Amino acid sequence: MDVGGEREQGAEALPAKCASQLNASGLAETLLYYSEVPMNPHSKLEFFARNMRSSDLDLVVKNEAEAYEHPWSKRIFIDCLRAGYQCWVLANKQQIIAHGVISVATGESHLLTLCVSPEFQRQGFARKLVRILLDRACKLEASVCFLEVRSSNAGAIALYQSMGFMQVGERKNYYPDHRRGGEDALILSRQLPLR
Numbered sequence: 001m002d003v004g005g006e007r008e009q010g011a012e013a014l015p016a017k018c019a020s021q022l023n024a025s026g027l028a029e030t031l032l033y034y035s036e037v038p039m040n041p042h043s044k045l046e047f048f049a050r051n052m053r054s055s056d057l058d059l060v061v062k063n064e065a066e067a068y069e070h071p072w073s074k075r076i077f078i079d080c081l082r083a084g085y086q087c088w089v090l091a092n093k094q095q096i097i098a099h100g101v102i103s104v105a106t107g108e109s110h111l112l113t114l115c116v117s118p119e120f121q122r123q124g125f126a127r128k129l130v131r132i133l134l135d136r137a138c139k140l141e142a143s144v145c146f147l148e149v150r151s152s153n154a155g156a157i158a159l160y161q162s163m164g165f166m167q168v169g170e171r172k173n174y175y176p177d178h179r180r181g182g183e184d185a186l187i188l189s190r191q192l193p194l195r
């Protein structure tokens with residue numbers, strides 16, 4: 001879900017009204033840990049879901065660079081935190097293994113980025129994190145979630161489809177790609193809550 005054709009465009013500031021609603025709810029500050037622990041019952045490692053902090057960003061950006069062909073910059077994550085988006089990580093005291101960002105406004109949510117460190121992929125962490133992000137969106141009164149995904153990203157598309165997302169649109173040549181002359185974005189959506 002590289003946003004806006006270039007991932008650099010993914011962090012437009014929330015409308016002031018929405019940002020103040022988020023602040024007034026106190027959610028970003030109070031929901032530091034999610035109760036679903038351990039995240040992966042088959043893993044000896046225990047990872048917690050918690051809000052992303054500024055101090056996480058070097059590790060978050062490192063994971064992005066390792067997992068994504070088109071990673072977001074630290075600047076974009078700083079803007080997401082400032083905008084009051086729901087920014088979450090799966091982490092323990094030593095490691096951050098996954099992160100995701102969802103924006104919520106006027107009853108809609110937009111999953112803006114999702115990333116699992118390569119060495120932790122295919123262990124169910126993305127599915128767990130998406131569930132948490134959609135749960136946060138629901139609590140902020142979103143009734144639908146949208147996302148954009150590169151048409152070549154078969155793994156991510158399989159993940160979202162397995163979670164009930166359906167294609168509702170397509171943007172031709174949405175992502176700049178100098179080798180292939182642009183890549184299409186699929187627009188996926190699902191109603192909330194996730195059951």
Ligand SMILES: CC(C)(COP(=O)(O)OP(=O)(O)OC[C@H]1O[C@@H](n2cnc3c(N)ncnc32)[C@H](O)[C@@H]1OP(=O)(O)O)[C@@H](O)C(=O)NCCC(=O)NCCS
Pocket residue numbers: 001002067068114115116117120121122123124125126127128148149150153154155156158159160162
């Ligand atoms: C896409 C991504 C987030 C998936 O993370 P993950 O933790 O490996 O995903 P999960 O283990 O939770 O997978 C859940 C399901 O998604 C599907 N899936 C995930 N990765 C897949 C892959 N590479 N190929 C095919 N299906 C895949 C499978 O159905 C999987 O279930 P299964 O393992 O029981 O078959 C991860 O590969 C990633 O960070 N990729 C780079 C960044 C990216 O593309 N983000 C999405 C942008 S829209």
